[in-house]
Amino acid sequence: MLSHSVAACANDLPPRVLKHDYRDAMARLGAAVNVITTDGPGGQAGFTASAVCSVTDEPPTLLVCLNRGASVYDAFLANGVVCVNVLAHGQEALSNLFGGKTSMAERFAAAQWGELATGAPVLDGALVSFDCRVAETTQVGTHDILFCEVLAIRHGEPGKGLMYFERAYHGLGI
Numbered sequence: 001m002l003s004h005s006v007a008a009c010a011n012d013l014p015p016r017v018l019k020h021d022y023r024d025a026m027a028r029l030g031a032a033v034n035v036i037t038t039d040g041p042g043g044q045a046g047f048t049a050s051a052v053c054s055v056t057d058e059p060p061t062l063l064v065c066l067n068r069g070a071s072v073y074d075a076f077l078a079n080g081v082v083c084v085n086v087l088a089h090g091q092e093a094l095s096n097l098f099g100g101k102t103s104m105a106e107r108f109a110a111a112q113w114g115e116l117a118t119g120a121p122v123l124d125g126a127l128v129s130f131d132c133r134v135a136e137t138t139q140v141g142t143h144d145i146l147f148c149e150v151l152a153i154r155h156g157e158p159g160k161g162l163m164y165f166e167r168a169y170h171g172l173g174i
């Protein structure tokens with residue numbers, strides 16, 4: 001009962017945060033940079049994502065937020081498989097290529113790729129890659145949240161991670 005009235009109260013609050021203020025604030029929430037790939041009946045596609053995190057280890061599941069306006073959206077929807085390739089420091093150019101407005105051919109020509117269980121492209125030189133099937137999808141605002149069940153993992157060479165913080169890339173770690 002209490003939680004119901006709290007929720008009703010929360011729904012009555014007026015929206016106070018503008019989009020650009022939200023983005024300015026989010027710029028301070030540092031995150032790892034990943035290239036998310038897919039392949040299958042919808043074709044090969046990939047995009048850069050920082051909105052990625054672990055959900056549960058039983059079953060091993062991570063989430064990826066994908067803007068429905070992205071050119072890659074239809075391919076991801078049709079294929080139902082993804083590979084989350086965690087970028088290493090030094091792969092900034094690849095992040096920018098997969099970050100938009102370049103053709104898929106140009107994006108994939110810039111690196112070497114393998115595959116694991118699903119056929120989604122696995123990036124040579126990634127710190128680690130998670131090969132997944134999309135178990136569930138939820139829509140929130142402009143984005144789909146893909147809940148991705150991990151079917152196989154490939155570890156790359158250890159090295160510095162690539163972080164995105166204050167709208168710039170930074171190396172992190174050893």
Ligand SMILES: NC(=O)c1ccc[n+]([C@@H]2O[C@H](COP(=O)([O-])OP(=O)(O)OC[C@H]3O[C@@H](n4cnc5c(N)ncnc54)[C@H](O)[C@@H]3O)[C@@H](O)[C@H]2O)c1
Nearest residue numbers: 022023024026027029050051065066067142143164167168
């Ligand atoms: N989650 C996302 O979709 C996301 C995250 C990072 C960057 N981007 C893309 O890269 C561009 C450059 O980003 P930037 O960090 O240099 O500057 P920015 O001012 O556009 O974004 C600052 C921060 O806001 C968040 N953000 C940006 N666009 C978002 C969106 N559409 N939905 C949810 N969160 C969003 C991210 O955390 C981002 O790091 C953005 O305009 C956007 O197109 C998208």
Ligand SMILES: Cc1cc2c(cc1C)N(C[C@H](O)[C@H](O)[C@H](O)COP(=O)(O)O)c1[nH]c(=O)[nH]c(=O)c1N2
Nearest residue numbers: 047048049050051065066067070071098099100101
């Ligand atoms: C560092 C960084 C981080 C992100 C992005 C960009 C960059 C540079 N982009 C944007 C995304 O990569 C871009 O929109 C896609 O490549 C699709 O662009 P096209 O529509 O194909 O031009 C992005 N998009 C998204 O849907 N979810 C995300 O988490 C992120 N994160």
